[in-house]
Amino acid sequence: MDDLAFKIFKLSASGFCCTQIMLKLALDEEETKNHDLIRVAHGLCKGIGSTQKTCGVLTGGIGILGLYAGKGHEEEYTQENFSRMMDTFCEWFESEFGSTECIDLIGVTEFENGDQSYQVKCGDILVKSYMKVYEVLSEYDYEYGSRE
Template sequence: MSQDSFRMFKLAAQGFCCTQIMMLMALEDEGKDDNPDLIRAMQGLCGGMGRSGGTCGALTGGASIIGLAAGKGNAMEQVHPKLGRMIAELLDWFDETYASRDCEDIIQTKLGEGDAYPVKCGSIVSATYYKVREIMAKYIVKEEEEED
């Protein structure tokens, strides 16, 4: 088991869902402090938004991580010029990889309010997290290096 897989497993065992796990890992990887308000807000996207089975929480979590890195956070900031392109690339990859954006279609399980997440969710969260990091490295890190 890779270190990231172990981190995800530990967070899931603590009761965090897909979107929360992704954001907690992103904050940690970026060296940012814990942000309980943000993590609580991410829970609304779990299980396809409120466990409705709609848009996969790994996908919305990934878009949220990109937004955290490249979105506008206050009146003085500017949106990264390639924010839309980064999210479009994530969407294209997700569509090609899973053939659906809907949680219940992908995991082939009907989610209820208190149900546990299927094991399949772990691999989806992991793959999506790595894709998000790859996309961000391509557009954000690369451009920062070019500016130096």
Template sequence: MPADAFRMFQLAAQGFCCSQIMLILGLDTLGKENPDLIKAMHGLCGGIGRSGKTCGALTGGACLIGLNAGKGNPGEFGHPKINMMLRELLEWFEDVHGNTDCEGILDQSLDEGNEYPVRCGNIVSATLNKVEEILAAYSEDIESEEEDY
């Protein structure tokens, strides 16, 4: 399902960045909340500390795949194809956006206090849709792994 543009706008207006919005929307889909996780995602804002490096939509998408398919405690295993899933996301992102860095994708400053660019919203929406597509493609594998444990 496509990302809810109004929900994304609300979150951006509340001061959340791309990586945080990715996880909030992913948690919404799971019917969960996790303020500590969202707080931790702040470190990825603006390409890690607003450095303009790796885009928060991409890192947020990777974290969302991890949230759904990663190892979370000593008694469980991550999905055996999680790295394939993550590489698929990375390759798609590079193909679509031509770069993985904020500064290579955007043509405006990422300084604290600047408006959340409309382009970022489009990138978050497209990336969330791709993550959902990847998770759906591997969902049968994810469900069978959960039954095994």
């Protein structure tokens, strides 16, 4: 757990947001890189487009589940357990943290003025959520770190 918290701290200190951190952790576990995916995830930062709406940790967790069970190309189908996995994670997230909205979780934050206080609040949410994604994948017989 401490190792995970340290990795999260380092990624945050490097300027990655919650959504990007969740996805980078998953890719690092596989020892792969996908810079385009991480760039795309930047739009989900700070509650989708910095609006403080849906939490970036939540969207990042759903993104990890999608890496394992979502549709990725024309010859592929979404795994039938994908919706159940998302439901499990989303229901747990709201129950665990009391909301799925960034503003409810970290309070009003003036990102444009350089307010970084949210990073401490998000750290615990990141650790717990990342561990829950791992748990959900295991429950549905996915080997975390290996999508082959």
